[in-house]
Amino acid sequence: MFSNAKKILDIVKYRWVCIAISLLLLIPAVGSMIYSTVKFGSPLLVGIDFTGGTIIQYTVNQKISTADVANIRTNLTAAGIENPVIQILSSTDITKADETQNIISVKTAFDGEKETHLTETVTSTISSMYPEAQLVQVSSVGPTLGKELLTNSITAIVLALIAICAYLTIRFKFEFAVIALLTLCHDVLFVLGVFSILGILCGVHVDSLFITAVLTVLGYSINDTIVVFDRIRENIKFSSKSMTMADIINSSINQTLARSINTSLTTLITLGALYLFGGVTTKDFVLAMILGIAVGTYSSIFFAATLLVFYNLKKDKKIAVV
DSSP states (O other): OOTTSOOSOOTTTTHHHHHHHHHHHHHHHHHHHHHHHHHHSSSSOBOHHHHOEEEEEEEESSOOOHHHHHHHHHHHHHTTOOSOEEEEEEEEOTTOTTSEEEEEEEEEOOOGGGHHHHHHHHHHHHHHHOTTOEEEEEEEEOHHHHHHHHHHHHHHHHHHHHHHHHHHHHHSOHHHHHHHHHHHHHHHHHHHHHHHHHHHHHOOOBOHHHHHHHHHHHHHHHHHHHHHHHHHHHHHHHHTTTSOHHHHHHHHHHHHHHHHHHHHHHHHHHHHHHHHHSOGGGHHHHHHHHHHHHHHHHIIIIIHHHHHHHHHHHHOTTSOOO
């Protein structure tokens, strides 16, 4: 039934290439998280949503250099602000299309009852350096609430993985569930690793929106994986006597290839538009979605199928090794 089908990909033949690509994606990711843990105390730089603190943002209509950032930090420290974290975000003021606005984001430790005084001190310092600066946002999260949010976020991810594993065990077989779980870990590790690298190089912090993106990626990735597994299961029913398991996996991948790529491309085009033309505050969220969906599409087609091939090659010695 499937032997005459056009074979675009041969997963069995190039299974070691698939594994090598996955290792190239994951080794830098894991390495960066280890480095970040040693240097900063956590695998990723976490925002005030999880650590507690205050973020105060100002807009200025001029370019801000690295030297300017250092001066801002020095002046804030001299004014009594302990360990301020300075970020410069770029945006376009739609009311003044000919001017480029920069957002000065100042993160400080949570100061409780002195929050108003802290804001006034930071505002006074920024205004002395940039008279045209305008205060646009003040966000505060207490340390206790931050810890609770971090714990709840980790719990949500773990419970999602357990629920997915249980569902796949019931729907398919336990080995399918384990492979799907490893595939999801592959995707999540890659996204976490990229943001760990961005944290080290660019000072990018993750917040609760990032956790939302990770959970969304889990759902999207498992949906793609289930489509592939479902086709494999159907083909096993009708062709297990006439085809080897390796050929069935290859045929199933090729039958679902166009669907997976087309679905992912349409989603990525939409996310790309959001990243390029959306607001500054959602850029990291959209970037996490783009990375997750891209790697999820790859892992569903290549990584999950490759693990299934290895499992069956070990289980059934009669399968021909191509």
